[in-house]
């Protein structure tokens with residue numbers, strides 16, 4: 001047997017690509033804005049269920065033993081020579097946003113299955129089992145909480161609260177699991193795997209900017225979402241003197257400008273701030289806005305700096321309230337996750353695998369949330385990023401990674417999984 005460090009495993013890139021394209025046919029729609037074909041597979045819709053059935057069929061064709069848990073998470077297991085050893089886990093998600101491409105999440109799931117096909121063809125056995133996971137409702141678009149299936153599997157959220165979540169039509173996740181046939185019998189709490197590695201498109205421009213194919217992901221930055229509502233007073237645009245107004249629209253604009261000033265000050269680490277949603281009421285030309293609603297999305301790789309930025313925003317909101325009569329502010333935290341650092345040992349295995357495949361790589365932090373940040377609570381975890389085209393645009397039908405980029409990412413995944421699965 002060759003030494004583990006010299007063993008590399010090259011997958012079948014054409015077969016991987018065909019799987020990606022076949023899965024993209026399920027839930028496909030014609031996107032009017034881009035003129036392209038997009039993917040719409042919101043979690044536990046009929047389209048998602050059809051995609052799940054296709055993935056299970058591929059898992060079974062690849063000889064995997066499939067189980068489904070109480071959250072609809074799917075696991076396909078390839079036995080190791082030591083079946084009692086904790087498995088090496090890989091995977092991702094196949095649910096999508098409403099205007100998605102073919103790659104987000106799917107690359108990690110279909111890449112995991114492609115690794116198994118490759119190992120079977122070569123007659124490769126590993127000491128530890130290898131399992132491929134499909135996590136439910138990663139996007140959080142339908143039931144309002146992202147990384148939902150993996151968060152319950154890792155124990156951060158309870159099964160009961162997750163199954164009680166409702167969509168816009170009042171349908172519960174539990175009922176939709178039952179309706180689609182994915183209310184599985186297996187216990188949702190995952191026994192700690194030996195390690196978890198997730199291959200995913202970067203969804204950003206950094207790898208292309210550095211002209212490298214592979215990203216070794218060092219962790220996921222902290223995320224803070226809040227909704228701010230400004231209550232002012234409706235007034236006539238012509239008859240109400242400026243000094244007597246409580247203008248909710250003006251206050252909203254001041255928040256947008258202040259957030260940018262916080263970022264530009266450089267005093268809050270590598271802070272990113274976005275106001276992606278802003279509406280004023282009643283929304284009429286000649287009425288001073290009575291109310292404004294906006295969302296604030298803060299990202300920071302440093303938890304202390306994140307808290308400082310949140311405090312600076314809160315202080316500014318108090319300042320706005322005190323600045324004139326009649327203006328009040330309410331806030332609601334919508335999401336808050338801390339920085340999740342990934343395991344250095346697993347990162348080293350990924351970086352070595354990329355080197356052994358002759359692929360240039362850099363280390364980078366993930367700007368988006370992923371299932372890996374949940375599974376990281378259970379076992380040593382890291383991610384492999386694959387470069388995207390067009391600035392790494394994602395959650396859009398223009399999302400694209402080349403067949404070669406996808407194949408290279410899964411080559412690194414294959415070599416990484418085998419090396420981890422042969423560890424003691």
Ligand SMILES: [Zn+2]
Nearest residue numbers: 104105138200
């Ligand atoms: Zn994803």
